[in-house]
Amino acid sequence: MMRRSLTATPGPARLRISLAAQQNGCASGATEVTSARAAIATAQAGLTAAAAADTAARTRYLAATQAVAGARKTMLRVQRQRPYRSARVAHAKSAVAIVTKTMITRRAQSGKATAALTAARTGLSIATTRLAGATSRWKTTCAAVKVTQQKLTGTAPTAELTARAAAISRDVVTQVRATFTTADATTVYGITVHRSVAFAFQRMIDDAKADGIVLSGGGFRTRQRQIELRKINGCPDISTAPASSCRVPTAIPGRSLHEIGLAVDITSGGKTLTAKSAGFAWLKAHADEYGFANLPSEPWHWSITGS
Template structure:
């Protein structure tokens, strides 16, 4: 199969429940039985295998976005720190200015007191000098003007100091917020990088699924219920292979190969097929003794929905068919293994 971006179609599928994936048509049963944990694990592993490329691509896209965001966060933090430094400088200037104006006001108040005292002294002088008293009063007037001017300036300096303090507080908070955002993004990047570093591969997950496939068969068979199956494009299969089967059909179609087939069949239907296919004995004769190889009832993986007799274009697969070639090359990726004696028969164990 050509290396297409098939995995990228799967991002939206992440919300599907792994144990009951892709029920594209109504389910045959109404009450689902308790599916063994190993079967759920198998479904989960196959899902992860088939979404591994999309998951990795999404993680890398997330990382790229986070790294771009960190660059912006760092720029914002640098800008905030620069603004805070300017605000602190302004606060220092305003504080010093307020203190200087306050000192000048105290000096002006002392000068005014001295001028008033001079008027009092001149008024007590004998002989009385009206000119000296007038000069002293003019000095009081001048000192009062200076004091009032410096009072006004002190009010202005106080307002400037309050504004500088407010700005310093605002910019300090902005720096704290920017640094916190930078920290969060840095931690998020580390988490994403760790997820990328520890993410499993498609092949690895598929291998794990293959390793437990026989256990799936052994544990599903005793508790199987028709309610454990679902319909995928007209083929009834066990829910725990439905997602993989649907993906296989979809990806084959994208490659120009039509896949369908017969999946689940009842034990009664298996008995009928044994008779139709001329098996010497329904219950004991080996599958190979039938005109068309047919498993003994109770042993067929079709009876638990874990096998599919694959067709293409309405025809049973042969080893010369294009669909068989495609399946041989790609089916293992979806957890399907061929039974060597039957080109059309594919199951999770090859049995």
């Protein structure tokens, strides 16, 4: 957000404070939505299990009631037989008592299963309501971020801010390059970048996707990989030849912002961006909102300095 954070007036300062809070809220909202979606999945699994248990319990209860009916029918038949046989009647009565006891147990089990199913349905309903609320709050907060960013865009002298932002970006590069280790890098959707730009980069990818533009690419690479690319791209001299002398422009090892995770070669749909691609058009219109600028000679190359 570096290019949108410079201003000398109180109004924009307040806007920046609001923007920071909104961005935090947007990030927290995303976490809340993810949690709510997980709760939905858990509740749905619980409902599926409860429904299966209820069906099984009902089936067992039905079988038990049928067994009772059969036992009673047998008992009546034995009681009517002549000559009357006390032992057979006693045995039939015992059978009725046993299956009746089983039926009572099955009825209780079925009742519990039905109650559990009702609770599972209620749980899913609550989880669904929570997800709807979390999603609504998240979208509202993230929409507020865009509104505040748009307000900030028009609150300061553009030329002055651009110059100051560029100067700060160069200072950041100098400071990062002096102390950079791979521990300073993190991964955003499979793209390794410096952690200082990770949040802004992730928001840029997310917002582009929301507009129908799917972006990917390659960020950090080691100095050794930069040397290999210089060889592959036919640079006249690995250490001294300017990037423009290579078949594909490739920075001198030690100067590439890729080596400190502050540049990304962006692709869309698995293809390198061109000046006529939809991905480039979107980035040209929006990338500076997230602190990224393009190297004019390379439509795919975006960094915090545009170099």
